[in-house]
Amino acid sequence: IKEGIDLGLDIGDPYVCKNYHDLSFADAYIFYQITDKFNSIFLNDSFVLNRLRQFGFGIIENNKKIKNYITNFAMGI
Structure with missing residues (x-):
């Protein structure tokens, strides 16, 4: 532009x-x-996918580096 x-x-x-x-x-x-x-x-409401989602969110929530990376990416930083 x-x-x-x-x-x-x-x-x-x-x-x-x-x-x-x-x-x-x-x-x-x-x-x-x-x-x-x-x-x-x-x-998808499958039990396995529900557990995988919980596991994935747990990793993100407990890892400050990953959490900050995702947050900064979402903010366009």
């Missing part, structure tokens, strides 16, 4: 939009895939 603005283009210019799309598509697609998989896991 900055490149387009520096060139004097409008933010809605097709060049700016295509460039933004090309640069952000992979990240957006990965985020979609991860979100979809997590949603599937949390919608």
Whole structure:
């Protein structure tokens, strides 16, 4: 977007939009895939998956380094 603005283009210019799309598509697609998989896991009420979720959250909750990494990532830091 900055490149387009520096060139004097409008933010809605097709060049700016295509460039933004090309640069952000992979990240957006990965985020979609991860979100979809997590949603599937949390919608499933199986005993085994419930135990795995509890185990995973326990690891995150008790490991300050992992917890801070996830928190910072979520905040965009």
